[in-house]
Amino acid sequence: MIALGAIPLHAQSQATTGVIEGTVVDESGASVPGATVTLKNTATNFERVVSTNADGRFRGLLLP
Structure with missing residues (x-):
């Protein structure tokens, strides 16, 4: 429980x-x-x- 108290509860992602x-x-x-x-x-x-x-769909992942 003490270790959990040290973890930020509202961490924000810096996803780019x-x-x-x-x-x-x-x-x-x-x-x-x-x-x-x-x-x-x-x-x-x-x-x-x-x-x-085959359905005409595409997906581009992890685009910086």
Whole structure:
């Protein structure tokens, strides 16, 4: 119990990364599997390239 009292209860995260998710569709609204998606942080010029899955969905993890 004493050790727990030394741990801050309201610690704030300093997270500097994020996640972007989406779906690529064509003009008719159909999903586009295998599409290449380039995600870019314009503040840092960091780029990550991901591909869509069979449902046209993509996810970019840990983007600085």
